[in-house]
Amino acid sequence: MKICIKCILPETFPGIRFDGDGVCNFCANRDGEKAQRLDDDKRRYEKKFRELLTHVIVPDNPYDILMAYSGGKDSTYTMSLLKNKYGLRVLAVSLDNGFVSRTAVANIGKVTDALGIDHMFFKPQWRALRTIFSVAMTRELYAKKTIERASTVCTSCIGIVKSICLKMSIEMGIPMVGFGWSPGQAPVQSSIMKTNPSLMRLSQQAILKPLREIAGDAVEAYFLQERHYALPDKFPYNVHPMAWEFYEENMIIDEIRKLGWTPPDDTDTNSSNCLLNALANVEHIRRYGFHPYVWEIANMVRDGVMSRDEGFSKIYSEQPSHLVEHARDKIFGQSQEHP
Template sequence: MSLENVFYNKLSEKNGTSKYDCLVLFSGGKDSTYLAHLIKQVKGQRVCLFTVDNSFEDDAQAKKVADQLNLDLFIYKPKVRDILKFYNFLLIDPAIIDLDDNPLCYLCNRYFTSLGMHFADNMGIPFVASGTTAAQIFGTKAQMSERMINIAEEMLKARFDNAYETIKTTQRYKTDCVVKDIVDKMFICPESVSVIHPFLYFGYNISQIKKELQEEYQWENPTPGVSNAEYTTSGCKLTSLFGIFKEKLGFKFHELNEFKLDYENGSLTKEEFEHATSYFKDMISKELNCEMKCIVEKLGLNGQLL
């Protein structure tokens, strides 16, 4: 049986008690849009979309693409002061830095996933779809099979368990009720909801994803001034600070390695790979402008970054 059929069989094992069977963690970018497209092919309108407004990514893209997909979109808005405090913690606590080359994105993604799981549980939705890829899990080329998918899921769980145990040792977790509440919600999730990772089953080909979305929905990427052909990654404004995070906070980042793996796997053309690499290197070498300084101030990091 093909991995695609294994995935669809897995998706049919449970039906929701509400009008939805699956929730897709959604931004309107290429990955989440493609996941929604794949699952909609078998579930139709029993798919919904879930976006977290973290104050650093415009939800206009999510709304626009949700309309193109003709799927219901739910937007969750955490308290701004709470999420800023949480991001501050992820960026400056010394215990966090070794959890991932890019602990901010790694743990923010986990936070968004957990919010989707809690929302799905309240709505009676059994599955949450995440855009995690094999390259992100293994950090190298991997030939996927049912066994490898099981290993990947076990690795994710082990990493999350280790992250939770590490975070629980920090002073901020022990003394700041806002941080503790967010962290506990991140890692203590409802057992009635399963997270599924479609790209482990379908593979991940960026060029093909963009081509199919453009043909099917006339999809456009969310990054101003970047064409669909050049677009590869997030529209979150925090990415503009990656350079100073690297210089001042010791972040290493795995994005360049992922671009290399995607190119070697045939997921990126040579042109896309060269542009993605150049764009990312330019981004992390930029000097701080007024908008970037404003973000630093919002995060409460003037003393650490300016």
């Protein structure tokens, strides 16, 4: 299989082209001028965030930001920045999808205690989740473009996470929702976004409609109701500070170790919290011919926040077979290949 000699995108990735030197069109479009603009944007968006804080923080409110907290390294580091660098009062919310690793559960407890942060777990009913995951393994549920960014399983899970956090922030009057997206997952230009009823109605329906069709009305409890849309002034800002902060994986791990965070030995190379990820990766590769994390990691290689060798290892290493079979057993009740 042909792979870009600069980043790690394979010839199977949608829309890719190679020049005579083996460089893909995505790398060819990333010139020095764009790199300089990215650095300028990072400085501008950090300033914009600091200015935002002066407008949205209300001393009488108990929380300034609701953090979508997986227990993984990126969300842990993001949460520590929000608390320690920016001095925010954080409420951390974690989704238990039935596949949170034991190490991640322990890390969540240790880190929230170390930071002095209130924390809540939300656990959707397993019957609905199992149905969603089993169908997401076998067919597309969302817009075709989503498969370039994540597996259908991950898109389903993250869709529920984002919706629950949005719903809670509106109900509790929390003005911001924080996410630990890596620099490769989302551009700096989207790192501070004011949500609103019309935009969120569209994005919610894109996830809710297919989930409701396969899992029934039970999933509606995880999404906004009309009473939420009637409160436009309560809609929060979504922020993901890692887009403008310095990012280097080893540095991040060193920093969060100080909070008691432990690198997991029970997940795959692309997750530090989820036991379902390996199976989702395998099924995505089988169906589409490329790894669901390859776009994110290629962006990080291209932006210089990860070496090509490290990125290559994350994407082209074998998925841990014991994790794949464990997840397959739990979802399908059998360890052999599911048709």
